[in-house]
Amino acid sequence: MPQPRPGTVPPAATRRVGESWESLSETTRRLRPIPAAPSATRTAVTTPPTAPPPGVAPAAPATHSSGSSGLPRHLAEDEDLRLGGAPVHRPFVSLAPPDTYDPDAARPSAGGTRIRPRVAAAAACVVLGLGLIGGAVTGSWLTGDNDGAPGARDAFTAAGDLWHSIPVDELFPPTVKGEGAGPGGADRTWIRVAVAPASGCEDAFDPLLRKVLTPVGCLRLLRATYTDATRSHVTTVGLLFTKADSAAMSALNSRFTAQGLDRRRDLMPRPYAPKDSAAAGFGDDQRASWTVSVLTDAPVVVYAVSGFADGRAVTDPQPAEEAMKTDAGTPPAQAGLGHDAQGLADRVERSLRKTVNSATEKPS
Incomplete structure (x- = not known):
């Protein structure tokens, strides 16, 4: 009697005359159970899953929710990861600002780029200095104070x-x-x-x-x-x-x-x-x-x-x-x-x- 192809179920079981249903033996091959979808934690540290058996649709990739910082939850939270069965605690790393970092310059203003306070103060000093010099020269002209070097006199x-x-x-x-x-x-x-x-x-x-x-x-x-x-x-x-x-x-x-x-x-x-x-x-x-x-x-x-x-x-x-x-x-x-x-x-x-x-x- 020809054997059915793997993965198929015969439309009806054939039995001989006078043979009971209990004596019949199962001739179909059992399908392999579909493995459960890997957890988000294991996916992050294990090797990619093997392809599913023929005829079984692949499982949808697991999505990771993000916190307010925009990073995946499994990276933002302090949770245990297991590599080879041993618990590993992921350290929290914070980069220090560079030496030239200016918090006031990095903070934008409502109107656009923020002017650095140091630059603004220097500009104000220059303007003030020019005003004082101009006032002194003008006062010298008005009072006729031209007792300086001969080259400065008309x-x-x-x-x-x-x-x-x-x-x-x-x-x-x-x-x-x-x-x-x-x-x-x-x-x-x-x-x-x-x-x-x-x-x-x-x-x-x-x-x-x-x-x-x-x-x-x-x-x-x-x-x-x-x-x-x-x-x-x-x-x-x-x-x-x-x-x-x-x-x-x-x-x-x-x-x-x-x-x-x-x-x-x-x-x-x-x-x-x-x-x-x-x-x-x-x-x-x-x-x-x-x-x-x-x-x-x-x-x-x-x-x-x-x-x-x-x-x-x-x-x-x-x-x-x-x-x-x-x-x-x-x-x-x-x-x-x-x-x-x-x-x-x-x-x-x-x-x-x-x-x-x-x-x-x-x-x-």
């Missing part, structure tokens, strides 16, 4: 203080070279014959010119007299240091330009003619040509007046600007006295500006 203020500190040979050199300063571009040379003591302005100007200069005041007047290489011309050049500020000097300069005050004969400056010098005969009647310049970048009025060294009187004086014109035919123009006055005034002014620049240069 040129206008420095120029006003030069009258008592600059050597006379720097303001009025013993010899002044005037390349191309004469008529037709000829060279000129002027030799200093006298230097006046620093003084006020009472006797240095005619009353009308003194009145015009009153708005800027008279702090100090420095003068020197030169003669040309032929000793036939004499020229007095002067530096009037005023008490005015930049605005007052600009206002006076505008008035001279608008009203032509530098060309009026009744506003000629007076010469300095010491006795026993080549300029001894140089008086008010010998004035032949002149120039007056009101500076705006320094509290200084630069002027010069020229005449003949032999003491001859001049009835038709002429401003230097007009006497330097090529078509001018007056005696001062023909003699080049306009060039003497303008040439000396220009070079003394340049020497003053050079000295001011040296005094205000910041040390490197």
Whole structure:
């Protein structure tokens, strides 16, 4: 009789006639029992289960519940694990924060990334320091406290203080070279014959010119007299240091330009003619040509007046600007006295500006 295939049950048991049911023997093969699903604890430490027998569906993988920390319960709880039958207690490990860990920086704020308190404090100190420095500088400007290094003082203020500190040979050199300063571009040379003591302005100007200069005041007047290489011309050049500020000097300069005050004969400056010098005969009647310049970048009025060294009187004086014109035919123009006055005034002014620049240069 053919045997049934394993794993199948015959539809009905075959028995012989007269044979009882009790005498029948079981011919089917018993199936292996399905093992129970391994516990969550054993699954974590034992080897993977073997595949189930054919025809039996595999058991669903066990799921592990997690606690509030997000870790599996069997890792979060302190429970006994068994490896080879011996109980093993899983230790609780806590990592220490690194040295650079900043709890305040790691804690986000409601608006986003939290600024570290140390960084915020440093920034506040920088801002406070800049404010204090700016306030000190502003206070120095407002109070006029510029007594620091010469390089920190402005040129206008420095120029006003030069009258008592600059050597006379720097303001009025013993010899002044005037390349191309004469008529037709000829060279000129002027030799200093006298230097006046620093003084006020009472006797240095005619009353009308003194009145015009009153708005800027008279702090100090420095003068020197030169003669040309032929000793036939004499020229007095002067530096009037005023008490005015930049605005007052600009206002006076505008008035001279608008009203032509530098060309009026009744506003000629007076010469300095010491006795026993080549300029001894140089008086008010010998004035032949002149120039007056009101500076705006320094509290200084630069002027010069020229005449003949032999003491001859001049009835038709002429401003230097007009006497330097090529078509001018007056005696001062023909003699080049306009060039003497303008040439000396220009070079003394340049020497003053050079000295001011040296005094205000910041040390490197």
